[in-house]
Amino acid sequence: MSGVNSQPAATRQNAAAHAPATANAPSGMLPLRFILTGVLALAVGMVWVAARPDVLTTYHYNQYVIALTHLFVLGWLCTVVMGAMYQLVPVALETKLHSERMAKWQFVFQVVGFAGMVWMFWIWDMKQVGHFGSALAVGVGLFVYNLARTLLRVPRWNVVATAVASGLFWLSLTILAGLSIATAKCTYESAETLAATSVLGAMIHGLRSLAMFMARFDQLGAMHAHAHLGVVGFFIMVLVGVSYKLVPMFTLSEVQSKARAACSVALLNLGLAGAGATILLRSPWKPLFALVIIAGLAVYGWELTQILRARKRRPLDWALRYFLTALALLVPVSLMGAVLSWPTLPLNATTGQLENVYGFLGLIGVSSFAILGMLYKIIPFQVWFTTYSQHIGRSRVPALADMYSARWQAAGYWLFAAGLLVTSLATFFSHAAGVRLGGLLLTLSVGTFIVNVAKILHHLVRPRITPLSLKPRPGVPTDTSPAAMSGSSSPKAENAFAV
Amino acid sequence: MNALQLDEAIILNALREVIDPEIGCNIVDLGLIYNVRTAGTKARVTMTLTTPGCPMSESIAHGVQMALLNLEGVEDAEVELVWDPPWHPDMMTEEGRHRVGMTPR
Numbered sequence: 020m021s022g023v024n025s026q027p028a029a030t031r032q033n034a035a036a037h038a039p040a041t042a043n044a045p046s047g048m049l050p051l052r053f054i055l056t057g058v059l060a061l062a063v064g065m066v067w068v069a070a071r072p073d074v075l076t077t078y079h080y081n082q083y084v085i086a087l088t089h090l091f092v093l094g095w096l097c098t099v100v101m102g103a104m105y106q107l108v109p110v111a112l113e114t115k116l117h118s119e120r121m122a123k124w125q126f127v128f129q130v131v132g133f134a135g136m137v138w139m140f141w142i143w144d145m146k147q148v149g150h151f152g153s154a155l156a157v158g159v160g161l162f163v164y165n166l167a168r169t170l171l172r173v174p175r176w177n178v179v180a181t182a183v184a185s186g187l188f189w190l191s192l193t194i195l196a197g198l199s200i201a202t203a204k205c206t207y208e209s210a211e212t213l214a215a216t217s218v219l220g221a222m223i224h225g226l227r228s229l230a231m232f233m234a235r236f237d238q239l240g241a242m243h244a245h246a247h248l249g250v251v252g253f254f255i256m257v258l259v260g261v262s263y264k265l266v267p268m269f270t271l272s273e274v275q276s277k278a279r280a281a282c283s284v285a286l287l288n289l290g291l292a293g294a295g296a297t298i299l300l301r302s303p304w305k306p307l308f309a310l311v312i313i314a315g316l317a318v319y320g321w322e323l324t325q326i327l328r329a330r331k332r333r334p335l336d337w338a339l340r341y342f343l344t345a346l347a348l349l350v351p352v353s354l355m356g357a358v359l360s361w362p363t364l365p366l367n368a369t370t371g372q373l374e375n376v377y378g379f380l381g382l383i384g385v386s387s388f389a390i391l392g393m394l395y396k397i398i399p400f401q402v403w404f405t406t407y408s409q410h411i412g413r414s415r416v417p418a419l420a421d422m423y424s425a426r427w428q429a430a431g432y433w434l435f436a437a438g439l440l441v442t443s444l445a446t447f448f449s450h451a452a453g454v455r456l457g458g459l460l461l462t463l464s465v466g467t468f469i470v471n472v473a474k475i476l477h478h479l480v481r482p483r484i485t486p487l488s489l490k491p492r493p494g495v496p497t498d499t500s501p502a503a504m505s506g507s508s509s510p511k512a513e514n515a516f517a518v
Numbered sequence: 519m520n521a522l523q524l525d526e527a528i529i530l531n532a533l534r535e536v537i538d539p540e541i542g543c544n545i546v547d548l549g550l551i552y553n554v555r556t557a558g559t560k561a562r563v564t565m566t567l568t569t570p571g572c573p574m575s576e577s578i579a580h581g582v583q584m585a586l587l588n589l590e591g592v593e594d595a596e597v598e599l600v601w602d603p604p605w606h607p608d609m610m611t612e613e614g615r616h617r618v619g620m621t622p623r
Contacts, residue, residue: 113571264571268569268571269540271568331607331620333619396540400539400540403539404574404577407539408574409580411537411539411580412583415535417539418540420542487535
């Protein structure tokens, strides 16, 4: 009797050339723990905006805004993207994750690191920010190493792999920049009493030297460079890269021009290298590199449009609508970025609020909206894979779209879009009540998402499985598992497979 | 049922119970089944997937094997996963096209 693993030689040969992608994926619970933690951070962040609208109605260079920003960036976006990458990178690039154990350790460092950083930013204890930031950096180091080793095993290097590798590089640089900024905000009195020859002394002296080096740069410029490297270099880069795999997969299409896709990633990398340096140095060349990044995004938009035009699956489901709406927001965000990069732009209240809108739309409009859309694909898949993959063929199992409510999903879309509009306008006009209303709409939207996540997770404890055949046959693993036996069954499904 | 009755129609009917969970359509109407052969109590299916990086590939191939083994008269089932010729939407049946929202031919 053949088993799943006892396939014929021809199959094995083909499998060697194109290994079954699921075989490469880590266990479903690994990405889920990252994703659920991230969603919790998002919910807390949205409630925070509604409760404290002053974080958006005042200039962003203060401890509360920095704390909230790090909650969104590290707690929500980074945690979710890392969890998703542990799943997506091996699957999309047809290789195996280097170490699942390392990823589990990274989760601990990530949670301790970001939670401590947000707390310490809130009370503005920069020394402790540095300590928790170091813990986070250890985790990021594990993540980057793990993914880099995974990428080294990729059988066919392509634009997705290039984008992921680029994202890892920019993430590493972002973390180093962030730690350097935190170092520069600390004092090192003990350096006077500690000899540089001891381990602790060498570390303190090294940190003091780094702080003195960082003092050469404008603090605001360094913070803005750090933010752009992280958001554009990691989140946008990874979104661009994986979408070249996922959008064709979800819409039954294919990349229309590999050269165009490669060009978009190359332009983003070139623009980021220049933008990082010119923002840090407050150089008048900032607009040039802003335009290079915008050109990269425009080429990406061009290719994505072509992919969508060639799609065979005509209706765009709500998950893709979330994702594509987020990408459409790159247009206003890019325009704002171009304006704000202008060197002679006066730094007044209007400019400050425009910067707030720019940052808000970049983080919540583009990155978060896109990731929420992708999570409507990733979470059902994880749960489906954990719950149903062993039952398919023996029982009737639900499709991914049957695992949650499309109505809640649509309601969440419109609430999120309305929340973005209201919050952006209210932020620009420094209107606290408007920001509160926008924050509430966004909170409600996240609430709908959590309801749907709960519906999806419910399949882990009460699977919907209808056995197709209960005839005991020698050697055939008839689906008599408790899950299958207790699964709901429709009248149509009963004896649907009597041959 | 004896081996003679184990024809392609019965096997395809069984495989219609195996869905691509992302697309929500069964693999037969999606056009993923390239060939079905039977010999005695042995059934062999040659199939593909919509993309080599399909995250459901292992589950779907496993599901095909289970569906075959669930058939009376099948004692041995083999699933051959091939990528040549690559799958194309034109391989879908009218039912498959309807399910993914494509216009009828």
